[in-house]
Amino acid sequence: MTETSPDLAALRAALVARLADLRDASDTTADNRRPVELDQTSVGRVSRMDAMQVQALAVATDRRRQEEMQRVEAAIKRIDDGEYGYCIACGEEIAAKRLAVDPTIPTCIACASG
Ligand SMILES: [Zn+2]
DSSP: OOOOOHHHHHHHHHHHHHHHHHHHHHHHTGGGGSOOOTTOTTSOHHHHHHHHHHHHHHHHHHHHHHHHHHHHHHHHHHHHTTOTTBOTTTOOBOOHHHHHHOTTOOSOHHHHHO
16 A cells, blocks of 8 residues: 555645534534524514524535535545545546545546536
8 A cells, every 4th residue: 555645645634624624613503503492482473483594594504514524524534545536436537627626526527427
């Protein structure tokens, strides 16, 4: 097994940092995603609907965040396994340009569009 190249080591560090950021963001917004309590007498109907919209938005945002965390984690794992940069579907090398746009992309353009 060859040593991880400096580029990949830097990318891995960036991905680990990104993952930590996403975890932080998810943790600090956890309150916003709590289900809105329906028996709150102090909250009127309109503001309760507002609260439910805010909550729904927060849940949707966090869902995207969780998906990105999974992609980042998978990319880190591929680096560790020495498989980073190769399409998980066909094994072909993924174009550098494609990885530059999103370093967590797991497939080549042919597999992604096919
Ligand atoms: Zn492919």
